[in-house]
Amino acid sequence: MNNKTSSSAYLNSIENRLNEFFIMIAGLWTFSVQFFRYVFVPPYEIYEIRKHMNELGIKTLPIVSVTGFIIGLVLAMQTQPVLARFGAEAYLPGSVGISIVRELGPVITALIFAGRVSSGIGAELGSMRVTEQIDAMEVSAVDPFKFLVVTRIFACTFILPILTIYVIFIALAGAYIAVVLVQNMTIEYYTNAVLYSVEFGDAIPGVAKTFVFGYIVGLVGSYKGYTATNGTEGVGRASTTAVVVSSLMILIFDMILVKITLWLWPTF
């Protein structure tokens, strides 16, 4: 009897989680459709978009700078002994450069951005929801979706690629420090070696996918916050689940986008 009860409770909890999952997917889809319906319609709220881009960029800059630098440094330190085993140390700048530009720079920046920004948006909009600020906006005949959600998603979509390019340069600088510690290499040689290996074509798909990652961060954070319920507990939940969902979605979409890139340009 007890086993029967516990297994039915277990099945119920799985059913509830599946329900929540599908409701979230449907909600994200609806939010996406609504975003594209509103984004091209005036008023464009340029001031709000600019304000969010400044805030999000400045908020994330210190953490992505430190992370980018350390990732570049550690990657070069880890790669150097492996290449030395094959006598291929001269390829160090090139291999590190390609790894950073194609994958590590965009994905690490996006994940840190998700952790910092998605939770922030979730908490901010969640607290606006539970303190009736969103209702107050709606009742004053201002569309809160347009003012709060569209501006944030737009800002995230366009600030992340800029941050990514910055992180790529910082990570390459970190890698140079590691290279100098073990090899006698001039900055000119290092720069030339990186530029020789990393082509412009390597950077385009890498940076282009961060538009999608930025969109995901803004979308998930806004959705979780905008639909928050149950008071302060709901705000906390919105903030944490926003990070988890946006990070997972970034990794899943990274996989899909890499596959698409390889399908479109097999020599990439």
Add this chain to the structure above:
Amino acid sequence: MVEIYNLKKAFNSNIVLDDVSLKVDKGENLVVFGRSGTGKSVLLKCMVRLMEPDSGKIIIDDKDVLSLDLKELNNLRKQIGFLFQSAALYDSMSVRQNLEFPLIRHFNFTPEEREQKIIKVLEKVSLLEAIDKMPSELSGGMKKRIGLARSIITEPKLMLYDEPTTGLDPITSKEISYLILELQKSLNMTSVVVTHDLLCAEIIADRAIVLNNGRVQYEGSIPELTSSNDPFLKNFFSHEFINENKQVN
């Protein structure tokens, strides 16, 4: 100004409003009483369609609210002010930005005209010194006043108040109540006030209704309701008096 017919609203199996009908004349102040959970706030939110009722008819300023499209609804909302229980000030904006928010979006005022309107409305609520403060720097009473200022800055025809004096000390409650009355007189607004505060109701109300079991069960002036021999009203208002006396003491 406001006519509501057979309004119904339920949350799953919990019927909150069950056949509510009422009328509010132009320039009248109607106070809505009722026990907690009887749907007073739901009634206000249905009036501006922050919540969609299940059935019924709401007419405001000769417009059938439930049949309006979003654009028409927003045009109507521009003529309605709503003071939320928590004041609902935008906490990322200063008092000035809170007040100019509806002005920027709905009117073509020059920056100087906007500034003059903000100063005038802040003088009305006696909080001109708070113009550059953030909501987090304001006390509960100050937030209510600024919330009130934001609601009336567009000079609405109809004001909806959701428990305007809840959480305030008796003196501030009294001040807010007189302020609401004064603004109503000077701007000739129609008001619907949801409250538990009998003192506030006595100051503001031209007429009051009591919601019970999802319906308008009693209607009349405050003295009529408070002196009624009906067991429910006796019980209800004796509790209100006790609460009020406790607050004063």
